[in-house]
Amino acid sequence: MWYWHNGQLTERDNVNISVEDHGFLYGMGLFETFRTYHAIPFLFDAHWERLMRSLDELWIDFPYTKKEIEMAIQHLCRQNESPDLYIRLNVSAGVAPLGLYAGRYETPNVTLIAKPLSSEVVPQEKRVEPIPFPRSRPEAAFRLKSHHYMNNILGKRALQDPDAEGLFADEQGCVVEGLVSNIFWIGSDNVLYTTPLSSGALAGVTRQWLIDCFSVVERSVTFDELNDAKEIWMTNSIQQVAPVTHYGNLRYPGKDGERFKEVWAELVRSIG
Numbered sequence: 429m430w431y432w433h434n435g436q437l438t439e440r441d442n443v444n445i446s447v448e449d450h451g452f453l454y455g456m457g458l459f460e461t462f463r464t465y466h467a468i469p470f471l472f473d474a475h476w477e478r479l480m481r482s483l484d485e486l487w488i489d490f491p492y493t494k495k496e497i498e499m500a501i502q503h504l505c506r507q508n509e510s511p512d513l514y515i516r517l518n519v520s521a522g523v524a525p526l527g528l529y530a531g532r533y534e535t536p537n538v539t540l541i542a543k544p545l546s547s548e549v550v551p552q553e554k555r556v557e558p559i560p561f562p563r564s565r566p567e568a569a570f571r572l573k574s575h576h577y578m579n580n581i582l583g584k585r586a587l588q589d590p591d592a593e594g595l596f597a598d599e600q601g602c603v604v605e606g607l608v609s610n611i612f613w614i615g616s617d618n619v620l621y622t623t624p625l626s627s628g629a630l631a632g633v634t635r636q637w638l639i640d641c642f643s644v645v646e647r648s649v650t651f652d653e654l655n656d657a658k659e660i661w662m663t664n665s666i667q668q669v670a671p672v673t674h675y676g677n678l679r680y681p682g683k684d685g686e687r688f689k690e691v692w693a694e695l696v697r698s699i700g
Contacts, residue, residue, distance in 0.1 A: 430507040432500045432540035435492075437507050445537050450529060451520025457536075457575040458482045459518040462633070462665045463545055465699050467505040469515065471665070472498065474633040478573070479517070485568050488521050488533045497540075504542055514666055516541040520575075545666075549699060551692055552667045553682040555592040555674040556606065556660065558651050559583040563596035563604040563628055571630040580607050593662055593670075595651070602648040604628050609662035609670070610635040613649070614687050616656050620644050634663040641694055659685040668695055 433443045451457030460475040469475070476494050483490050492500075497517065505511050517540055521533040564579040566572065583594045584607055594607040603623055605611060610632040612622045622639070623629050624646040638644060654660065660672035660680055669691055673682035681688070 429542055429544075430504065431542060432504050434538055437503055443539060445520060445539075446523050448523045448526070449520050449537060450522065450524050450533065451537070451575055453526075454521075454528075455575040456486060456488070456521035456533065457519060458486065458488070459516050459573055459575070460665075461514070461516050461573075464501065464505060464511060464513045464515065465547075465549070467502060467511040469498070469501055470699060471633050471637060474636060475517070475665070478631065478633065479519070482572050482574070483519065485570075485572065486521070486533070486574075487531070488519060488536050490519065490536070490538070492538065500540055504540055508542060508544065510544045512545045512547045513542045514545050549696055551683045551688070552670050553673045554662055554670045555589060556595050556662065556672050557587060557589055557592045557676060559586055559594040559596050559607075561586070562599045566628050570625065571628055573630060583607055592674075597651060598627060601650050602627060603651065603654065605630060605632075606662050609664040609667075612638065612644070612661045612663060612669075613654060613657040614659040614685070616658065618658070620687065621647050621649065623648065632663055633665050634668055637698075638663060638669070638691065641698075642691065659687055661688060661691070 429440050430437050431440050431443050460479050462469050462475050505513055520537040522536040524533060567576060587594050593609060596604045598604055604627045610622060610629060612620060615621055620642060622644055625631055654675060655678060660675055662670045671682040671685055671688045672680050
């Protein structure tokens with residue numbers, strides 16, 4: 429595979445970052461994960477806006493314009509001969525003095541990491557289960573999509589079903605989000621819900637797309653209260669909206685859910 433690293437298309441094995449980079453030493457780094465359809469990054473404006481806001485929070489300068497990154501994505505699709513790619517736009521803070529650096533990071537390492545995806549737009553069903561310890565609190569005033577993933581990795585290891593999506597709750601037992609996704613559910617009152625960002629959930633791009641397109645109520649929910657849900661969905665920027673078939677010992681309609689079908693049809697129209 430070809431990657432794009434600091435302004436150049438580069439074969440994967442030739443991409444290197446210094447061990448003195450503070451993304452490596454202290455976790456000072458951010459990323460956006462998205463996919464392309466027909467070489468076009470889906471919902472890229474929203475990803476860009478979230479990245480810029482997060483970079484400001486960490487005092488990391490970004491050396492490229494939005495147009496330059498969009499052109500780099502096009503070059504990456506052509507070089508890899510694949511119009512449908514999984515892409516991680518990674519920003520690692522860069523080299524700075526050893527220790528707790530309090531200044532701005534002016535020369536970050538910027539990498540577009542890629543792998544091919546199927547061009548088929550089909551829903552991917554999921555099984556979910558609770559994670560037996562709480563979600564870490566956000567590092568800043570809001571949840572950053574940062575290099576800090578220890579909580580997620582330990583959560584993944586704790587799953588009884590290694591292929592399931594784990595669900596995090598906070599210290600009070602209210603669900604926050606999945607390991608790599610936001611959560612939506614249809615309540616017994618037929619209302620579409622999601623957890624609030626005040627819970628510490630990531631402001632997911634697909635989460636916001638759903639809120640913009642449909643009537644969604646933000647509210648807290650416990651693991652037990654999810655038992656009464658008619659449908660459960662997990663959202664992220666690669667699988668978009670993944671319908672749940674199993675939660676614990678309970679079964680859910682998955683892709684056959686009536687409300688899910690409505691959402692999926694709108695998603696396909698948005699993709700074009």
